[in-house]
Amino acid sequence: MIELTHNGPVKIQRDTNGIPHITAETESGMYFGQGYAQAMDRGRQILLMRILARGRGSELLESSDEMLEIDKFFRRMNWSGDSSQLVAKLDADTAKLAESFVEGINHYFSTRMPFEFKYLLRVKYELWKVEDCITISRMIGYIGLQQSQAEIERLLVQFVQAGIDRKLLEELFSTTALDKMDEKMIRQIRLGERIVPASLQWNRMIPKVLASNNWVVSGTRTTSGKPILCNDPHLEINRLPNVWQEMVLTFANRSVMGAAMPGVPGILIGRNPDIAWGATYTFMDAVDSWAEECRQGSYKRSQFLRVQWVRFKERREIIKRKKKPDHLEIFYENEHGVLDGNPAEEGVYLATRWASGSGTGPVSLRAIMAMFHVKNVKDGMDTMGQLEMSFNWLLADKNGNIGYQMSGLMPRRHKDWSGLAPMPGWDSSYDWKGFVSHKELPHSYNPKEGYIVTANNDLNALGSVAPINMSMGSYRADRIEKLLKRNDLTVEDMAKIQMDTYSLQAEKFMEIVSPLLPDGNDRAQILRNWNKQYTPDSEGAYIFERFYDALLDEVLGPVMGRQVLDHLRRETGILIDFYSYVDKILLSRKSRWFGDRKREDIYTAAINKALTHEPKAYGSGQKLLLKNILLGGKFPRFLGIDRGPIVLLGNRATPHQGQIYRSGGRDTSFAPSYRMVCNFAEEGLYTSIIGGPSDNPFSRLYANDVDRWLKGELKKVNANPETEA
Numbered sequence: 251m252i253e254l255t256h257n258g259p260v261k262i263q264r265d266t267n268g269i270p271h272i273t274a275e276t277e278s279g280m281y282f283g284q285g286y287a288q289a290m291d292r293g294r295q296i297l298l299m300r301i302l303a304r305g306r307g308s309e310l311l312e313s314s315d316e317m318l319e320i321d322k323f324f325r326r327m328n329w330s331g332d333s334s335q336l337v338a339k340l341d342a343d344t345a346k347l348a349e350s351f352v353e354g355i356n357h358y359f360s361t362r363m364p365f366e367f368k369y370l371l372r373v374k375y376e377l378w379k380v381e382d383c384i385t386i387s388r389m390i391g392y393i394g395l396q397q398s399q400a401e402i403e404r405l406l407v408q409f410v411q412a413g414i415d416r417k418l419l420e421e422l423f424s425t426t427a428l429d430k431m432d433e434k435m436i437r438q439i440r441l442g443e444r445i446v447p448a449s450l451q452w453n454r455m456i457p458k459v460l461a462s463n464n465w466v467v468s469g470t471r472t473t474s475g476k477p478i479l480c481n482d483p484h485l486e487i488n489r490l491p492n493v494w495q496e497m498v499l500t501f502a503n504r505s506v507m508g509a510a511m512p513g514v515p516g517i518l519i520g521r522n523p524d525i526a527w528g529a530t531y532t533f534m535d536a537v538d539s540w541a542e543e544c545r546q547g548s549y550k551r552s553q554f555l556r557v558q559w560v561r562f563k564e565r566r567e568i569i570k571r572k573k574k575p576d577h578l579e580i581f582y583e584n585e586h587g588v589l590d591g592n593p594a595e596e597g598v599y600l601a602t603r604w605a606s607g608s609g610t611g612p613v614s615l616r617a618i619m620a621m622f623h624v625k626n627v628k629d630g631m632d633t634m635g636q637l638e639m640s641f642n643w644l645l646a647d648k649n650g651n652i653g654y655q656m657s658g659l660m661p662r663r664h665k666d667w668s669g670l671a672p673m674p675g676w677d678s679s680y681d682w683k684g685f686v687s688h689k690e691l692p693h694s695y696n697p698k699e700g701y702i703v704t705a706n707n708d709l710n711a712l713g714s715v716a717p718i719n720m721s722m723g724s725y726r727a728d729r730i731e732k733l734l735k736r737n738d739l740t741v742e743d744m745a746k747i748q749m750d751t752y753s754l755q756a757e758k759f760m761e762i763v764s765p766l767l768p769d770g771n772d773r774a775q776i777l778r779n780w781n782k783q784y785t786p787d788s789e790g791a792y793i794f795e796r797f798y799d800a801l802l803d804e805v806l807g808p809v810m811g812r813q814v815l816d817h818l819r820r821e822t823g824i825l826i827d828f829y830s831y832v833d834k835i836l837l838s839r840k841s842r843w844f845g846d847r848k849r850e851d852i853y854t855a856a857i858n859k860a861l862t863h864e865p866k867a868y869g870s871g872q873k874l875l876l877k878n879i880l881l882g883g884k885f886p887r888f889l890g891i892d893r894g895p896i897v898l899l900g901n902r903a904t905p906h907q908g909q910i911y912r913s914g915g916r917d918t919s920f921a922p923s924y925r926m927v928c929n930f931a932e933e934g935l936y937t938s939i940i941g942g943p944s945d946n947p948f949s950r951l952y953a954n955d956v957d958r959w960l961k962g963e964l965k966k967v968n969a970n971p972e973t974e975a
Contacts, residue, residue: 252286254282254283254357256278256283256353257274257278258275258276260272260273260274260279260282260283260286261274262283262286267943267955267965267967268942268943269497270498272287273501277501277622278346278350279350279501280501281347281348281499281515281619282350283354284497284499284516285351285357285378285515286354286355286358287354288354288495288510289357289358289359290358290362291495291943291945292945293358293359293945294367294491294945295945296355296513297364297373298879299512300385300386301373302320302389303324303385303386305324305325305567306570307320308321308569308572309570310371310373311371313572313573318569318571321569322569325579328581328607329388329389329392331565331608332608333382333611334381336381337379337384337612339612340380340612344616347515347619348380348383349380352378352379356378359378364946366880366881383515384612386511386512386514387511387611387639390514391614391638391639398823398824399535399536399720400602400604401822402670402824403539403670404539405818405824407436407439407441407600408441410433410436410437411437411439412810412811414809415842416428416431416433417842421834421842422832423831426668427668427670427720428668428670430664430671431671435541435598435672436541436671439599439600439672440599441590442590462705463480463481463484463530463705463905463922464479464480465479465480465644465701465702465703465730465734465747466479466480466644466645466652466653466702467652467700468696468700471700471734471737471739472737472738472739472929472931473738474929474930476929477646477651477930478646478739478927478929479528479928480528480744480748480927480928481528481530481644481924481926482923482925482926483529483922483923484907484922486918486919486923487898487921487940488875488876488917488919489876489877490876490879490952490953491944491945492923492939492941493923494509495509495510495511496510496943496967497509498971500969504523505522505523506520508926508937515615516621516622517618517622519924520928523648524626525624525630525645525646526645526647526928527630528643528926529641529642529643530641530704530706531706532640532657532658532709534640534656535718536604536605536606536640536659537603537605538603538661538663538673538682539587539600539603539672540586540600540673540675540680541673541674541675542589542593542599542600542601543598544562544599545593546596547561547562548593549562549601550675551676552677557676562589562593563583563584564580565582566580566581567579567580567581584675586603586675587603587604588601603682605638605682610638610659613637613638614637614638617633621634625647626649627646627647627651627653630643631645631654632688635691635693636657636688637657638657638658640657640659640717642655643655646928651695652696652697653694653702654692654702654709655688655691655693656688656691656692656709657691658717660685660715660717661682661684661685662682662684662685662686667680668719686717690713691713691717692712692717693713701734703734705730706722707721707724708724720827721830722827723830725753726903726907729754729905730750733747734747741929745925745927748905749906749962751783751784751900751901751904752781752782752905753782753783753903754903755833755902759797759836759837760777760782762849763857764778766853768861771861773865774857776865777793784868784899784900786869786872787867787869789865789867792863792867792868792870792871793865796859796860797856797860799819799860800856800859800860801836801852801856802815802825802832803859804852804856805835805844822911823911823918823920826909826920829903869898871910872908872910873896874895874896874910874919875893875895876893876894876940876953876956877892878892878947890948896956896960899921900921906921906922908921909921921940923940924937925937925938935967936964936967937965938963938964942955942956
């Protein structure tokens with residue numbers, strides 16, 4: 251036990267699984283203890299994230315050209331640029347508690363620094379500040395979340411410039427989304443960054459945050475008669491430590507427990523005695539681009555046939571580099587964001603703005619910390635609905651209520667603009683007109699079905715506005731809903747759903763494939779008999795994936811070009827995020843993407859290619875090494891700094907999502923990073939995490955939950971550390 255003092259005694263104890271329990275007499279003492287415990291257990295993680303978010307990797311980590319591109323990306327985003335001014339906008343209570351959290355971090359680091367920073371990198375500690383918490387929260391809200399939306403919008407521009415027929419693009423993206431798209435203007439745009447620019451290679455150090463499942467059922471569907479809430483955020487899991495940190499915070503005999511985001515106070519997903527909450531990403535379109543006509547450092551504005559040229563604001567960033575000259579980077583900004591180009595060179599460039607970027611943070615920080623006190627679903631919906639980052643929040647309370655609320659800043663746009671294609675920046679009618687109230691965003695309270703499911707699918711129908719123009723497919727959500735249509739659900743059932751590897755996507759494709767499979771072919775028979783489960787030993791899953799790849803080649807390759815398709819498939823997450831839009835084409839009886847070929851002929855060609863592959867166990871291609879964020883791959887395996895390899899269950903469309911691809915030149919993944927089940931028939935949570943409490947590779951708590959996670963088992967976390975199971 252660690253005993254501290256901050257407005258009274260503060261105790262930090264560990265349960266049998268090593269999870270820190272912070273107990274204090276005051277709320278400020280509780281957050282002081284949380285900050286101390288975060289620095290103690292995740293000091294490497296939060297220090298690294300701050301360095302990268304500030305764009306100081308070249309100065310403090312390494313001076314490679316790759317790191318310079320990483321720094322340029324983060325300087326472009328400028329997440330820390332206005333954070334100090336925003337701290338002044340915090341209400342007095344939130345500011346006081348956030349300061350206590352920060353004091354806890356600084357108290358720990360005043361006497362101890364992680365050995366990697368002290369001896370290997372020789373980084374001198376700089377005091378943690380509340381603005382750092384805001385910067386980290388912005389960083390997490392963008393990476394992998396809004397970034398995926400920005401990538402697809404950039405890809406659309408490249409498709410137009412590559413001459414892909416508009417009718418093909420409308421079939422892929424939908425006619426409505428591209429209704430006002432100006433192809434002539436888009437062809438004039440000079441792109442500095444294309445599909446996956448080098449500046450996005452920063453993610454070799456930071457786990458990507460992306461997909462997730464969550465669902466909640468009312469007492470009418472459980473054996474206990476009480477609600478059960480489940481959440482399993484699908485993130486990049488092949489990084490150690492895990493992106494989440496499990497904690498239990500207690501003061502005045504009231505506890506909150508669940509997963510915190512290191513560097514940010516409070517519990518982001520979890521429960522208190524009265525209410526539980528979980529999150530998935532929404533795919534809200536909160537990032538837009540405008541075409542800016544530029545010359546001589548100015549941009550065009552046109553109103554009532556009058557043309558004006560307005561100077562860009564210049565932001566000059568000096569990036570220090572270890573043992574190398576400083577680098578000066580100039581960013582050009584206007585009301586539409588940061589320009590991708592140099593306006594001194596005449597041409598049309600893109601300016602891009604993220605709604606939750608500059609000017610945001612205080613409201614989100616207040617909402618996260620306020621959940622400690624919230625006691626019912628309606629208040630929880632109103633609290634988390636105000637979060638500036640876009641998430642699907644599911645909630646349940648001890649009185650039996652369940653609810654859903656989307657959060658995030660949705661821009662109010664021109665009525666004919668979906669936000670997908672860039673619009674002319676010189677036309678002020680396409681400027682944002684403020685943001686939509688969270689009360690207009692999709693939401694639901696005690697639906698008659700007795701359950702709510704979100705899995706990054708399209709939930710626009712639940713609101714009065716349509717924040718989503720590109721979502722993930724509904725396969726995972728549909729499968730989970732099917733499994734929830736019972737009236738005797740238990741915690742054990744929920745754990746099984748979290749491990750479910752059945753693919754409704756494969757089911758749809760196999761309806762077309764099965765009649766086309768040749769008789770007397772052993773490999774075809776394996777596919778014909780496949781149970782649509784993506785288990786490690788499945789040869790059917792392996793052959794189906796060879797078929798699906800071949801089908802993409804047959805349909806997309808001739809239009810996009812083989813090299814572009816291979817890059818999208820092998821080196822980006824675009825086809826992983828938005829595969830359902832491709833499936834819409836692949837499953838169609840007729841499509842312009844088929845050219846003059848019949849669907850049966852295309853499928854037969856893809857089947858024949860797939861059957862040339864020697865059958866293998868699906869798990870043979872699903873192996874991942876869990877690498878340390880700082881030292882990964884730099885030391886012999888026997889030291890235990892890197893762990894594994896592990897075999898990943900599932901695929902793109904299964905509830906237990908298990909995807910592996912490459913991004914920024916390295917392997918990455920989507921899988922359940924943290925599993926949580928809250929049963930209101932009892933106290934506490936059931937959880938497992940792919941990792942452990944500590945980021946110290948030589949600690950027994952570094953990866954102590956990995957075996958449990960691989961088996962699909964859940965541990966019990968209670969408010970009292972002495973009662974853990």
